[in-house]
Amino acid sequence: MKYRVLVVDDDQNIAELIRLYLEKEMYEVRIAYDGKKAMSIFYEWTPDLVILDIMIPQMDGYEVCKHIRKAGNIPIIMLTARGEVIDKVLGLELGADDYIVKPFEPKELLARVKAVLRRTQNSDMIKEEKLVFPGISIDKNDYTVTFKGKRIEMPPKELELLYFLASRPNQVFTREQLLEKVWDYDYIGDSRTVDVHIKRLREKLHDEMGRWEIKTVWGVGYKFEVQR
Template structure:
């Protein structure tokens, strides 16, 4: 049975209770909060293994809570949004969310996605520990243990998902990835065909890596996807 700690933050007490019951039955330790500020307070107190986070809430919305959680570390976050609400999926993922669900949702699917995200994070951690998690090319150093990117020796600030995307590509030089493959590798779930988030992340990475070296390049393979091209 699972024993991870999950924090559910939603102003709908019925949803909180429903998720608490289902997740407790699966063996998770569940804590709930009913607004953004309370959620952030409990996050700091409990240090949960994963957060389920409603988007529209009083006192502080879920996007702001997600932004603040990301400043504190890489705890997995699943965004919850009501059908018909204005929610930019790309924005949520750019802020560092690992997944999202639209209400009304099937509780079994929520449980399945939680398991998938936690499993992916566990695998990523074990791989990082065994391989030391450091990638180096000319004027580029990416350390996934500390989530630190250095370009020409200087630290470059980048959100976790940008670093994970770069790590995925640079770990396999010259291999071409489709957008769907990158979504699956980095976010750990299928994004239902909307691949704009990959293009946005690549664009921002290119801006940060611009002019670093002529020996490698984050390259578009037209009609297919992207690759980290290393030249001889």
């Protein structure tokens, strides 16, 4: 299968460099230099993955990310030149699957692209991946979470993190282990990525969780605790 990748960056040199490396790996690539053009290509072409710069004209990367998330679960890797925590956190909260800081090594970008697409491909395999606990069901077949009878909107990475923890009840994982298992590569970066996703999950599932909860194990990491 030849994957389609939409690259959105107003720096033509960077965009063409990304295209060069992706096409060498047999990806089909299209480029947009502003947010409005990116959305036009997105709706016409339906890419399998979007590499999205934050600082782009006409519609910034955050707005583009929000529009893509409303359209579905197409994975997004965000690019940021600043590398500030606030940029990363906001991008993740809006539903980005990953981020990478400029300047970056092309090999690192390729590794992340392959990891994200591999997760997407694996999620499309036909198999029963549904967990049910009191008041909640987590279904990886159609990427839905139902909490107290209501469907909860949740970006793919949040759902995958929730599913991973819930599929191993009462087992404690460090942030580094969660980055490796859920993000699917040896992650060198800010472990705050996990904290942001946990915070968002708790905000959505905060009301009387009852016999289960996403619990912090101080000095270690997190677990999906189920009362025995």
